[in-house]
Amino acid sequence: MSNSAKKTKEMEQYELETGKQAIWQGKTTKGFLRWKEGEKDYYADKKRISVYVSSETERNWQEFINSHKISSFSKLIRESVNYYIKERSKFGGNIFTDLEISGESKMTHILKERLTTIKGFSQLLLEKYSDSLNDEIKSIINNVLNETKQLENKFIVKLEEKELKPTLYDVLLIEDDLSTVDLLQNYFESKGYSIKGVLTGVKGIEELRMSKPKLILLDIILPDISGFEICKNVKSHELLMNIPVFYLTAVPGSKVEEKIEETKANGYILKPFDLPDLEFLFEYL
Template identity: 45%
Template sequence: MKIYQEETDKYAIWRGVVTEGFKKWLKGEKVYTRAKERISLYVADEVKTDWQNFINVNKPAFPTFSELIRQSVNAFIEDSSRVSNELSKLNPTTISNISHALKEPLTSIKGYSQLLLESDEYRGKLSNHIEETIKNIFDQSNLLENIIKNFLDNIQPNVSPYDILLIEDDLPTIRLITSYFENKDYICKGVVSGTKGLEELKRTIPKVILLDIILPDISGYDICQTIKTDNSFKKIPVFFLTAISESEVKKNFRTSLANGYILKPFNFSDFDVIFEILNGKAN
């Protein structure tokens, strides 16, 4: 009895009665530990009948309702992952176009149905049947909207690796620097805000980060501190690329935890320190 309780973390006797689990254990039958939990669900009689008919036809593979549910859930998870992986191979522009094509007509359908339901002009003038139909259209529109958001909007396209992450809100500067590094056989990825830069880090770890200080959403100083205090990113060299005065940069440089800075307007020779890092020659 003591061995049973140590192995299963279950009582052999509960309130003066020998437990069924202990009886099964004595017979050599499998006893589930508390690592497994029972999950109950309610279904309509028609659904239960359909499931039972399926089990009767496929008895060897699905001997019980529990086995049918377990395998069904596992198959659904595998299928969802496979579909997500396939969609992730699509061009980001294609995904965006699909999302746009679905959302545009949905916006009109949802908007007009809401307008009919809430407008004083039509209140009390619609028959119950028509009003219920419009409510159903509105509810289904919300449902479809959530499906689009949860499915298409969360697809992460396959990300190609790159060497440098450039967080810079000036597009001509992004084009100039990415072209320069491409001519040197390095890949530079440019994003136009601090938020996008931090999101990009969750997908790909670059060899070095070039960071503007004045950005439309988050200060470059704050972004640098965020990166340098995160165990996943703190080893990435971060260099400010900025047009503010050098005295201002020096005043905040230590607390920002940055590795260095390059002032605008820059000479391409200023990027020699970046090439040393890319080539593994930096101290």
């Protein structure tokens, strides 16, 4: 079937029922052929959900579908939602919820709870049964208490050392355009400041789990998580909320202004920008 072939009414009915295309890249789809042969029971347990979007959004989605060879809007939406659910479930309500007790610190947190229990029961034994315990048993219990206290102190020292670890860089740049990352890395380094550039929101979150930069420059449209969402979570987390966050974006200024109060960003810089436009950022470094 050629690209110029007209869709039949049967094809239109198929697309209406399933949300899938009957013709893709000039060929009749296998899905339509199966549907035509009577395999309609495949859709019996499926529910159709309609999505209303602007013409501009539809064009953007269609361009993405064409460039990535995705067969239908329906498949794009399903895969996008599944990806979002999978990624969002990693972070819970706030994408930085587990920041303080992730990895090694989480294990330390659990061990400290167990040590508290051991200490508590040991102290209760000495207080409630002191008269009935011989000196040897009392000595053993006291040794247990001393050992748990020493172990707990080691954990506390280790955590404090980790928390006081100096920041590895001054600026965290979360930006999916590699040329912009290269430009800003060269610019800030020429001014004597260290900068870390990452290309996705998830990578930016990982960096903020390990380090606390003096300044965050944040693109709004990222391939995984919205910059608005990242900023809102940074500003609602007690360990990160005082870090200045500036959007670096091609989104119209009026749209950014609408989100400034909600996300609590410190400001924004619109693309295209001139390097002198960035000089005010040095006040935060």
